[in-house]
Amino acid sequence: MRIPPQIFRLVLLTVGIVTSYSAARYFLTPPSFGQYGWFRGDALHLLQDRPRKYAGRKACDECHSEQVQKLAKAEHKTVSCESCHGVGLAHVDDPGVTLGRPTDGLCTRCHERDVARPVWLHQINPKNHYNGQHCVECHVPHQPNEVP
Amino acid sequence: MNSMPSAAPGQVPPGPNPAPVSAAKGPVSRRGLLRTLTGAIGGVLTLSAARAAKAAVQKGLATSEAPKGYDPLKHKWLMAIDVERCIGCGACVEACKTENNVPDAPYYFRTWIERYIIKRPKPGSGDARGEVVVDSVNGGMRKAGTRLPDLVPKEEILRGFYVPKLCNLCEHSPCAQVCPVGATFDSPDGVVLVDPKYCIGCGFCIQACPYGCRFMNPVTHTAEKCTMCYHRITRGLRPACVEVCPGEARIFGDLKNPVENDPITRFFETRKAEPLKPHLGTKPRVLYAGLDMEVR
Numbered sequence: 001m002r003i004p005p006q007i008f009r010l011v012l013l014t015v016g017i018v019t020s021y022s023a024a025r026y027f028l029t030p031p032s033f034g035q036y037g038w039f040r041g042d043a044l045h046l047l048q049d050r051p052r053k054y055a056g057r058k059a060c061d062e063c064h065s066e067q068v069q070k071l072a073k074a075e076h077k078t079v080s081c082e083s084c085h086g087v088g089l090a091h092v093d094d095p096g097v098t099l100g101r102p103t104d105g106l107c108t109r110c111h112e113r114d115v116a117r118p119v120w121l122h123q124i125n126p127k128n129h130y131n132g133q134h135c136v137e138c139h140v141p142h143q144p145n146e147v148p
Numbered sequence: 149m150n151s152m153p154s155a156a157p158g159q160v161p162p163g164p165n166p167a168p169v170s171a172a173k174g175p176v177s178r179r180g181l182l183r184t185l186t187g188a189i190g191g192v193l194t195l196s197a198a199r200a201a202k203a204a205v206q207k208g209l210a211t212s213e214a215p216k217g218y219d220p221l222k223h224k225w226l227m228a229i230d231v232e233r234c235i236g237c238g239a240c241v242e243a244c245k246t247e248n249n250v251p252d253a254p255y256y257f258r259t260w261i262e263r264y265i266i267k268r269p270k271p272g273s274g275d276a277r278g279e280v281v282v283d284s285v286n287g288g289m290r291k292a293g294t295r296l297p298d299l300v301p302k303e304e305i306l307r308g309f310y311v312p313k314l315c316n317l318c319e320h321s322p323c324a325q326v327c328p329v330g331a332t333f334d335s336p337d338g339v340v341l342v343d344p345k346y347c348i349g350c351g352f353c354i355q356a357c358p359y360g361c362r363f364m365n366p367v368t369h370t371a372e373k374c375t376m377c378y379h380r381i382t383r384g385l386r387p388a389c390v391e392v393c394p395g396e397a398r399i400f401g402d403l404k405n406p407v408e409n410d411p412i413t414r415f416f417e418t419r420k421a422e423p424l425k426p427h428l429g430t431k432p433r434v435l436y437a438g439l440d441m442e443v444r
Contacts, residue, residue, distance in 0.1 A: 026198075027205045036220055039333035043343035044220060050379040053247050054388045079394040083239050087246055105291070110237045110394055112295055116263050116308030117235050121395075 055088040057081055063095075067142060074143040084141065107135040218382045220337040224403040225381055227390070228415050229312055231438035233397035236261055236296075236310035238289040240389035240398065245289070247377060247388035254286040256363050258374040259314040259389055261288025263296065264442055268306045277306060280442045288312075311443050312397060314389070315340060315361040315374035316424060316432035323353035323362060323373075332371070338403075338433065339376050347371055358428050376400075 003011075035041030060081040061068045071077060082088050084102045091097045113123040130138070140146045244250060244259045263285075267278035285296050288310065321340050324332045331346040332353055342353075347370035354362045354371060362373045377387035385391070390400040401412030415421070421435035425444060436443070 027202050036336045037333060039330060039335075040343055040346065043333075043341065043345070044335060044378075046343070046345065047341060047375060047378045048218065048382045050248075052380055052383075052385070054243065054380075054385075054391050056380075056385045056391060058385075076394075078396045080391050082243075083392040083394050105294075108295075109239070109290060110235055114236065114295070114308075115302065115305050116265065116310055118232055118309070121235050 053087045053089050054082050055092045059092045060088065071142050074145065076142065076144055102141065104135050107139075107141075220335055222404060223337040223381075225338045225376055226317070226401060226403055226412060227314065227376060227387070227434055228399045228412060228419075228421060229314075229434065229436045230397050230399060230415065230419065231309060231311055231436055231440075231443075233395040234261070234310045234312055235395050235397075236263060236288060237394060238287070239392040239394060240312060241287045241289040243388040243392040244374075247380075248372075248375075250372070251366055253366075256365070256372075257287045258361075258372065259287075259312065260284050262311045262313055262443075263288065263308065264311060264440065265300050265308040266306045266440075266442065267300060267304050278304075282442075309440065311436070311439075312389075313359070313361070314434065315376075316359050316430070316434045317376075319431035319433060320429060322356040322358065322430060323371075326352040326356040328352065335378075339378055340373070341375055341378065342371050342373060344368065344370050358425055358430065359432075 030040045030042065032041035033039070036044070057068065057080050064081075068081070071079075071081075084106050085099045088099060091099055108124075108126055111122055111124055113125045117123060135141075136148070138147065140148050238261055241257065241260055244257070245252070248258055250256050250258055261284060263283050265281040265283075267281065269275035269278040281300055283299055288296075290296060317338065317340055319334075321332070321334060324334055324340060328350060329346055329348055331343040331348070333341060333343070335341050349364060349369040349371065351364055351371065354364060357373075362371050364370075365372045377385070377389075380387055386400050387398075390398045396411075399411045399415045401407070401410050403412065406413050415437070419437035421437045422439055423432040423435055424439075425432075
């Protein structure tokens with residue numbers, strides 16, 4: 001029994017398509033695909049290797065533990081070092097790199113009166129709260145309840 | 149077409165169905181055996197060549213970074229938001245932009261703060277609350293010493309509050325479903341991530357996200373979103389926004405490895421929490437405490 005040529009051509013075409021698909025799949029599927037799920041496992045490593053900039057409070061604690069412990073007992077205990085002092089990883093890697101000095105603007109960033117702010121937060125109106133003075137003349141940033 | 153008459157008398161005329169040659173010579177001929185052997189050797193050679201070629205191709209595809217002793221299957225990270233603790237200082241937005249090299253323009257954000265202002269109802273209208281005005285000037289980020297513009301006169305305001313927004317880490321994430329190349333995925337440690345090498349920058353995911361948490365990076369031309377600072381949490385650090393948040397409005401933790409006085413466990417012990425847009429069925433993992441009905 002002979003296979004009719006039109007059927008034979010169709011079979012040939014199908015085999016060709018399936019073969020090229022399997023070959024492409026065999027060659028192009030990344031080796032880590034399916035390691036953790038329906039994605040490339042290496043992507044996780046790629047994202048893990050991005051550079052950091054914030055050091056984290058633990059890194060500050062290694063050298064400045066005295067300040068960190070004092071801060072932990074004061075009103076500002078929830079405020080992290082880098083909230084006010086800025087990115088610190090460069091300083092951790094090389095202590096010669098100094099951090100920027102906090103300014104009055106950093107105090108008002110949180111404590112300026114604002115109707116959308118919650119009531120538990122101490123808020124002031126900079127225009128009548130002080131008269132051209134700097135915040136640190138009356139307040140200690142690390143211990144806000146103490147007087148300098 | 150006139151070759152048939154000129155054929156020599158002893159030759160077999162080339163018919164449409166000539167008799168098979170091997171059948172006339174018995175089951176195993178020398179030529180047949182040689183053919184089979186050549187085929188087998190050739191097949192083996194092609195297979196090894198294919199293996200070598202595959203290794204070469206995949207060397208080009210694979211990223212060579214070795215794992216850092218971090219097993220994604222042993223962690224489940226989660227962030228929760230306490231709206232009552234957010235003071236709208238914008239430190240998280242600034243930290244996120246710095247940590248993740250998000251472009252400066254005021255419309256690229258991985259996380260941002262929205263300000264909700266509820267106006268007083270019109271006198272005599274009998275309503276409990278008036279119109280709601282929502283804004284997010286520069287993502288809620290304020291430079292030190294500046295304040296956000298007042299959109300509503302003070303006497304018209306009933307109340308206001310800030311809501312931090314970020315990727316909601318949906319269990320049924322629409323962004324992962326629409327990605328045509330499978331570059332967006334749910335990692336086993338609970339973060340929805342984008343594979344920057346495989347993202348083709350088509351922007352489907354940006355349209356699909358009902359929370360508006362994604363943007364197209366103008367430098368890399370790939371979709372970007374909150375990764376919960378994947379490069380930090382896998383090294384035992386907190387995400388940058390959580391690190392700098394002065395009011396502990398952002399609570400972060402590992403559900404599979406709770407630490408002593410675990411903040412996220414405490415949050416779920418003490419607070420009523422709800423997701424954003426629950427009617428969409430995306431099942432966000434990020435839950436908010438203290439939400440008002442206006443928040444979307």
